[in-house]
Amino acid sequence: GAVVSQHPSWVICKSGTSVKIECRSLDFQATTMFWYRQFPKQSLMLMATSNEGSKATYEQGVEKDKFLINHASLTLSTLTVTSAHPEDSSFYICSARDQASGRVYNEQFFGPGTRLTVL
Amino acid sequence: RKEVEQDPGPFNVPEGATVAFNCTYSNSASQSFFWYRQDCRKEPKLLMSVYSSGNEDGRFTAQLNRASQYISLLIRDSKLSDSATYLCVVTYNDMRFGAGTRLTVKP
Numbered sequence: 047g048a049v050v051s052q053h054p055s056w057v058i059c060k061s062g063t064s065v066k067i068e069c070r071s072l073d074f075q076a077t078t079m080f081w082y083r084q085f086p087k088q089s090l091m092l093m094a095t096s097n098e099g100s101k102a103t104y105e106q107g108v109e110k111d112k113f114l115i116n117h118a119s120l121t122l123s124t125l126t127v128t129s130a131h132p133e134d135s136s137f138y139i140c141s142a143r144d145q146a147s148g149r150v151y152n153e154q155f156f157g158p159g160t161r162l163t164v165l
Numbered sequence: 166r167k168e169v170e171q172d173p174g175p176f177n178v179p180e181g182a183t184v185a186f187n188c189t190y191s192n193s194a195s196q197s198f199f200w201y202r203q204d205c206r207k208e209p210k211l212l213m214s215v216y217s218s219g220n221e222d223g224r225f226t227a228q229l230n231r232a233s234q235y236i237s238l239l240i241r242d243s244k245l246s247d248s249a250t251y252l253c254v255v256t257y258n259d260m261r262f263g264a265g266t267r268l269t270v271k272p
């Protein structure tokens with residue numbers, strides 16, 4: 047199946063610093079990638095949809111100036127959490143849509159996630 | 166009302182039991198439906214798609230009722246390895262996840 051990687055897998059940082067998370071589709075091209083956030087015992091919440099070569103579309107309530115998304119190539123999207131605070135501590139998961147796949151309509155493949163802890 | 170609602174559980178069942186999960190969704194224009202499995206601190210993995218005609222994959226059976234906006238997942242002959250959180254996923258332009266139903270299968 048299609049593989050999506052994320053880096054780093056976990057990060058601990060001080061309050062006020064910025065953290066960049068990378069999401070890569072390893073064996074397919076993804077014109078669309080998605081960024082989710084999951085707090086403990088809660089569902090995945092879509093933060094934004096990242097389209098290659100254009101600006102990301104953010105969900106209501108997600109600050110675009112705080113969560114910077116760049117999708118500069120068909121295989122890489124980055125999420126930068128700027129001036130991170132303890133309340134930003136969460137599990138961040140990206141996914142990519144393999145639009146060439148005919149197996150499952152609209153199937154997305156998920157990265158392994160990045161656990162962010164802000165002290 | 167949440168877009169996708171699931172009974173959070175937990176469901177604690179013995180090995181070999183049959184267990185059913187339910188899910189309802191609010192957007193009648195939803196296009197695709199899936200069940201994902203998520204292990205603790207891991208990413209979700211596709212378990213199966215859900216079709217109006219129903220589909221079966223080994224011990225797993227999924228059903229969709231568009232009129233009632235209802236999706237179900239049935240697991241027969243539960244195994245210890247089935248212990249996980251099961252996420253109901255509905256797509257329109259993007260994926261919307263239910264909060265998940267936690268299943269623990271005990272020896």
